[in-house]
Amino acid sequence: MWRITRTMMKRDARMMMPAGLAIVIGTLFMCLTLLFGNVANASMRREISMDAGQANYAVTARRDQDKPILFDEFDSRGLSKLQGVRGLRPDVNLMVDTEANGRSSKGILAIMGARQELMPIDLDRGQWPDSDDQVVLPRSVADRLQASLGDKVRLHLSPLMLPESDSAQDSSNKERLVDQGSVNLTISGISKSRGGQYDDFGGAVVLTGSRIGRLLTKVGMVGPESPPLENIYLLVNGQGKELQNTLHDISRYVPDG
Known part of the structure; x- marks a missing residue:
């Protein structure tokens, strides 16, 4: 259902404009790990995470806000310099x-x-x-x-x-x-x-x-008029307190993050 919904929404670029962005605290796959068994989980994780590459965290659209991050306002250089951030890829729908x-x-x-x-x-x-x-x-x-x-x-x-x-x-x-x-x-x-x-x-x-x-x-x-970001995919290192500090620093780049 997730794949079908996403595909249908992508057919019209204007339908995909987010009302805001929010940091996902936790790996992209954590919820699936809790909900599904090993075999089904592995298959479904591959299916819904193809857009993310090998990213382990994402800043993603949240539609209950009215402060999107616009493409030309996004400080990718600043975000990429944060301790623990190995790399990032912003995503627009054009x-x-x-x-x-x-x-x-x-x-x-x-x-x-x-x-x-x-x-x-x-x-x-x-x-x-x-x-x-x-x-x-x-x-x-x-x-x-x-x-x-x-x-x-x-x-x-x-x-x-x-x-x-x-x-x-x-x-x-x-x-x-x-x-x-x-x-x-x-x-x-x-x-x-x-x-x-x-x-x-x-x-x-x-x-x-x-x-x-x-x-x-x-x-x-x-x-x-600049397009809003749909997602920001991240490779983040660290664990425990170090990881929490990195996620907190990332949230400063997100409206109401």
Whole structure:
């Protein structure tokens, strides 16, 4: 039921905008460990945790608050410097269109994490993007575009993120996403799905966080218009008092955390 609900909600990016975020105190899998037996538990944990990669903690959407963390307000550098935080990967819900060789394909953005263990997909060949002019495409998208490692592709934010409307203003907004929000990138890697969780949306298109920030700035999605974070996945070390101190420090980055 969790997987079905999440999939249905992801079909409309605006439905996924959180009303707020709250730190999950405890591992991502603790509740499942208490509720299910070993065999069923292991299977279900894999199923619902694919988005998290190997993260053991998460800051996740909480819908009873009205203070979301916006993408351009998120201090990823400060959070990553906290003692006990080995790495993090923020998650936004943005659709993109990718074009090459007269073909186009849709996908959903994934931000490159500070550590590859945090990625929700596996690298099939090539390398993860380490600069703003690189992109990792799903194998299915690369095949559809007839593109391979080292090729150039054109990427822009998808007008599908905007509500359907015939008004001149909304038509102008859609044109802005396509024209001003376009960027040419080099394919540095090809990924493969870990469990099909992104297949309904064209696959996960991986960019650096700074490239996504620049892309949003180009189309004016800054300040109040900036997309809210859906989740922040974390690799956290420590135990006992040390761990509690780290979690307390993390909560300072969360509204009403």
